[in-house]
Amino acid sequence: MTLDADITAFLFDVAFWIAVIVMTSGLLQTLVYLAQLLVATYALMRRPPVARSSLLWHRFADVAPPIAIIVPAYNEQLNVTETVHSLLSMEYPSYEVIIVNDGSKDRTLEVLIEAFQLRQFARSYEEALGHQPIRGIYGNPTNDRLTVVDKENGGKADAQNAGINVSRAPLFCVIDGDSILENDALLRASQPFIEDPERTIAVGGTIRIANNSTFERGSVTEVRLPTKLLPLFQVIEYLRAFLMARLAWSRINALMLISGAFGVFRRGDVIAVGGFTKGSMGEDMDLVLKLHRHMKNVGKDYRIEFIPEPVCWTEAPETLAVLGRQRSRWQRGALECFFRYRGMFMNPRYGRIGLLGMVHVFIVDVVGPVAEVLGYILIPLFWYLGILNLDFLLAYTALVFVYGIFVSVGSLVLEEMELRRFPNARDLAILMLAAIAENFGYRQLNNFWRIRGCWQFLRQDNTWGEMTRTGFNSSTN
Amino acid sequence: MLALMSISVMLALIVRRVIVTRLEKKRNVAKARLNAALIRFTADEDKEKVLESLSDIPRTVIADAGFEVLALLRGNERHMIEEVFAQIGIQRVIQKQLRHGNRSQRIFAAERLTAFPAAETNRALLAALRDRSRQVRISAAIALGEMQALPPLAEVMNMIGYRGQRSAQIVDLFQTIAADRSDELRSVALDPRANVFMRSAAMAVLGQTGDYSHLTFIREMTSDDSADIAAAAVNAVGRLAHPSSAPTIIKALKHADWRVRSEAAQAVRLVGAKDAMPELTDLLDDAEWPVRYWAAHALHAFGQEGIDMLRSVAEGDPSRSQRTASMVMAEDAA
Numbered sequence: 001m002t003l004d005a006d007i008t009a010f011l012f013d014v015a016f017w018i019a020v021i022v023m024t025s026g027l028l029q030t031l032v033y034l035a036q037l038l039v040a041t042y043a044l045m046r047r048p049p050v051a052r053s054s055l056l057w058h059r060f061a062d063v064a065p066p067i068a069i070i071v072p073a074y075n076e077q078l079n080v081t082e083t084v085h086s087l088l089s090m091e092y093p094s095y096e097v098i099i100v101n102d103g104s105k106d107r108t109l110e111v112l113i114e115a116f117q118l119r120q121f122a123r124s125y126e127e128a129l130g131h132q133p134i135r136g137i138y139g140n141p142t143n144d145r146l147t148v149v150d151k152e153n154g155g156k157a158d159a160q161n162a163g164i165n166v167s168r169a170p171l172f173c174v175i176d177g178d179s180i181l182e183n184d185a186l187l188r189a190s191q192p193f194i195e196d197p198e199r200t201i202a203v204g205g206t207i208r209i210a211n212n213s214t215f216e217r218g219s220v221t222e223v224r225l226p227t228k229l230l231p232l233f234q235v236i237e238y239l240r241a242f243l244m245a246r247l248a249w250s251r252i253n254a255l256m257l258i259s260g261a262f263g264v265f266r267r268g269d270v271i272a273v274g275g276f277t278k279g280s281m282g283e284d285m286d287l288v289l290k291l292h293r294h295m296k297n298v299g300k301d302y303r304i305e306f307i308p309e310p311v312c313w314t315e316a317p318e319t320l321a322v323l324g325r326q327r328s329r330w331q332r333g334a335l336e337c338f339f340r341y342r343g344m345f346m347n348p349r350y351g352r353i354g355l356l357g358m359v360h361v362f363i364v365d366v367v368g369p370v371a372e373v374l375g376y377i378l379i380p381l382f383w384y385l386g387i388l389n390l391d392f393l394l395a396y397t398a399l400v401f402v403y404g405i406f407v408s409v410g411s412l413v414l415e416e417m418e419l420r421r422f423p424n425a426r427d428l429a430i431l432m433l434a435a436i437a438e439n440f441g442y443r444q445l446n447n448f449w450r451i452r453g454c455w456q457f458l459r460q461d462n463t464w465g466e467m468t469r470t471g472f473n474s475s476t477n
Numbered sequence: 478m479l480a481l482m483s484i485s486v487m488l489a490l491i492v493r494r495v496i497v498t499r500l501e502k503k504r505n506v507a508k509a510r511l512n513a514a515l516i517r518f519t520a521d522e523d524k525e526k527v528l529e530s531l532s533d534i535p536r537t538v539i540a541d542a543g544f545e546v547l548a549l550l551r552g553n554e555r556h557m558i559e560e561v562f563a564q565i566g567i568q569r570v571i572q573k574q575l576r577h578g579n580r581s582q583r584i585f586a587a588e589r590l591t592a593f594p595a596a597e598t599n600r601a602l603l604a605a606l607r608d609r610s611r612q613v614r615i616s617a618a619i620a621l622g623e624m625q626a627l628p629p630l631a632e633v634m635n636m637i638g639y640r641g642q643r644s645a646q647i648v649d650l651f652q653t654i655a656a657d658r659s660d661e662l663r664s665v666a667l668d669p670r671a672n673v674f675m676r677s678a679a680m681a682v683l684g685q686t687g688d689y690s691h692l693t694f695i696r697e698m699t700s701d702d703s704a705d706i707a708a709a710a711v712n713a714v715g716r717l718a719h720p721s722s723a724p725t726i727i728k729a730l731k732h733a734d735w736r737v738r739s740e741a742a743q744a745v746r747l748v749g750a751k752d753a754m755p756e757l758t759d760l761l762d763d764a765e766w767p768v769r770y771w772a773a774h775a776l777h778a779f780g781q782e783g784i785d786m787l788r789s790v791a792e793g794d795p796s797r798s799q800r801t802a803s804m805v806m807a808e809d810a811a
Contacts, residue, residue: 058548059616059646063646063648065645121808122807123808124805126767128766195645197674403480405480405483409480409486412487413483416490416494424498428491428494432484432488
C-alpha cells in the first residue's frame with residue numbers, strides 16, 4: 001500500500017514536472033513572439049512610408065548595382081514561362097536572368113527554348129563553386145538579358161551554385177521557379193546595397209501567396225485572397241513570418257533566414273563561404289548562418305537585412321498532403337541548420353547570432369513543436385486524471401489560443417497600419433477571421449507535421465517530396 | 478484580454494480602411510482632373526485657363542501628382558508648367574513638406590524643389606542639410622548641386638555624416654559638381670582622412686568627366702597605397718581612354734592586388750595598349766577569375782594578333798590559362 005502510494009506520488013511528481021516543462025517552453029515561445037511583435041512594430045514605425053517605384057528609379061537608376069537573377073527550375077514547365085516573362089519585365093537598370101534547369105524530367109527546357117527562341121551558345125564562367133556538370137548554355141541572339149543553363153540534376157542548392165558561377169554581376173538574386181517578382185522588387189531590394197554598400201551583404205524581401213490572384217504576362221493584375229482555407233491560413237502565417245519575425249530580427253541585425261524564394265546576396269561573400277550547401281533541406285537558412293559565421297570570424301562589420309516592401313508572389317500548397325510535406329521539410333531544414341552550426345549556439349563570439357538567433361531557433365524549432373504537441377496531449381490528460389488542477393489547464397489553454405490569436409491578429413494590425421497591401425476592407429475582415437480560426441486545428445496540424453519533420457530528421461530521411469502545381473491564374477485564359 | 482484588444486484594434490482599422498478608400502477615390506478624381514488640365518495646357522498654352530482649372534484642386538495633390546506629369550516632360554513644356562506651379566505657390570507647399578513631412582516626403586520634397594530655383598529654395602535646402610535623416614541630407618545636397626548652389630564640398634560631406642558618406646548616392650552628388658568644381662573632387666580623392674568609399678567615388682566621377690586635364694592627377698593616384706583607390710584610379714584612367722596612359726595601365730597589370738589587375742585588364746583595350754600582350758598572356762594564369770577573364774577578352778579585342786595568341790594558349794597543354802583561353806575564344810566566336 002505504501003509502495004503504491006509512493007509510486008503514485010512519484011508519478012504525480014513526474015507528470016507535474018513534465019507539465020511545468022511544457023508550460024515553460026510554451027511561455028518562452030509566446031514571449032519570443034511577443035518580443036518580435038514589439039520590435040517589428042517599432043521597426044515599421046521607424047521605416048518611412050514607401051516611395052513610389054518611379055521615384056526610386058529616378059533616385060537610384062544611375063547608381064543601382066547590376067544584379068543577376070538566378071532561378072533554379074526543376075519540373076517547372078507549368079509556371080516557368082510566366083516566371084521568365086515576369087523577370088524580363090522588371091524595372092531595374094542593369095540585370096540579367098539566369099534560369100538553371102536542374103535536369104528536369106518534364107519539358108521545362110523545351111518549353112523555355114520554344115517560348116523564348118533560345119539557341120545554345122558558349123559562355124565562359126568562373127568555376128568558383130562545385131556543382132553537377134553543365135550540359136549547355138542557351139540564350140536568345142537578339143536579347144542578352146536571358147540565359148538558360150541546362151545541367152545534370154543535383155538539387156536546388158547545386159543549381160543555385162551553378163547559377164552563381166555563370167553570373168557576372170556583383171549581386172545575385174535567387175527566386176524559386178514557381179515565383180513571380182513584382183516589377184519594382186529589385187529596385188526596392190537593392191536600396192540597402194545603395195545606401196550602405198560597404199556593409200550590406202544580403203537582403204530578403206516579402207513572399208506573398210498568389211493563389212486566386214490574377215497575373216498577366218508575369219505581372220499581378222488583380223490581388224485577391226485565396227478562396228480555399230489552407231492557402232488563406234498560409235497568408236496569415238506568411239504575415240507572421242515576414243512582417244513580424246524577420247523584420248524584428250533584421251532590426252537587431254540577427255536575421256537567421258532569407259527565404260530561398262526571394263533574396264539578394266553579394267556574390268563575392270557567398271563564394272567566400274562556399275555557396276549554397278548541397279543536399280541541405282534548408283539551404284536558405286544554411287547560407288545565412290554561414291554568412292553570419294564567416295563575417296563574425298573575419299571580424300567584418302556587415303548587415304543582413306529584411307525589408308518588407310519588395311514582394312515575390314508564390315503559389316501556396318492547397319492540399320493537406322503537399323502542405324504537410326513542405327512543413328516537414330522546413331522543420332528538417334531548421335533542425336539540420338541548428339545542429340550543423342551548433343558551435344554558434346550560446347557562443348558569445350557570435351554576438352547576437354549565437355546568443356539570440358540560435359537560442360530562438362532552439363526554442364521555436366528544436367524544442368517548440370515537441371513541447372507543444374506534448375502539451376496538447378498531456379495537459380488535458382493530466383487534468384482528467386486529476387494530476388493537474390483546472391487553473392493549470394486554463395492557463396495552458398490561454399497560452400495556446402489567446403496569445404496565438406493576439407500574435408496573428410497583431411501581425412495583421414501591423415500590416416494594415418504600415419503597409420496596407422490588401423486591396424479592400426472586406427479582405428481585412430476575412431483575414432481577421434482567418435487569424436482567429438487558424439489557432440483551432442490548423443496550428444495543431446502544423447505542429448504534427450513539424451513533429452513528423454523531427455522524426456524524419458532523426459531517421460536521416462532526405463526525400464524532398466513533390467509539389468503539385470496548378471499554375472498562376474492568368475487573365476488572358 | 479490581449480486577444481480582444483487586438484481584435485478591437487483590427488475592427489477599428491477596417492473602419493479606417495473604408496474611410497481611407499473613399500478619400501483616395503476623391504483624391505484620384507482630383508488627380509485625373511489635374512492631369513487633364515496639364516496635358517491640355519501643354520497643347521493650348523492657355524495660362525488663364527489652366528490656372529482656373531487648378532484653382533479648386535488641393536495644393537497637396539498638385540505638389541505630389543503634378544510632378545509625375547512633370548517627370549514625363551522636357552524643354553519648354555516642362556518650363557511652362559513649372560512657371561504655373563511657381564505662380565500658384567506650389568514651392569511653398571513643398572518647402573513645408575521638406576520641413577515637416579515624413580522622411581519619404583522630405584526626400585521627395587528636396588528632389589522637387591530643383592524646379593523652383595530661387596534664393597528661398599536654396600535657403601530651404603541648406604536648412605535640410607541639417608535634417609535628422611542622412612537620406613534627406615543627401616537629397617538636399619544633390620538638389621543644391623543641381624542648382625549650382627552647393628556650399629563647399631568638404632563642409633557638405635561633414636554635414637552628410639559618416640554613414641551618408643558611404644552611400645552610393647554620393648556618386649550622384651559628385652556628378653553635379655564634376656564639371657565646375659573638380660578641384661574639390663580632387664581634394665576628396667587625395668584626402669587620407671576621408672573614407673575609401675568616398676575617395677573612390679570622387680575618382681570614378683573624375684574619370685567620367687572626359688576631361689584630359691585630370692589625367693596626370695588620376696595616373697598618380699594609380700600608385701596609391703590603398704588598393705581600392707588604386708583600382709578606382711585605374712578604372713578612371715580607362716574611362717578617359719587616352720593612349721598616353723598605356724604605360725600606367727601596363728604597370729597596373731602587375732599590381733599585387735587582383736582588383737587593380739582586373740581593372741587594368743579591362744582598361745587596357747580602352748587605352749589601346751597593344752604592348753601589353755605579354756603581360757595579358759601571363760594574366761591568363763592569374764589566380765583570380767575576373768583577371769583571367771578580362772585579360773583574355775582584352776587579347777581577343779586586339780584583333781588577329783591577340784586571337785592568335787589566345788589560340789596558341791588554347792591549343793596548348795591543359796592548364797588554367799588553356800581553359801580560360803578556350804572558353805573566351807568560344808564565347809567571343811559565338
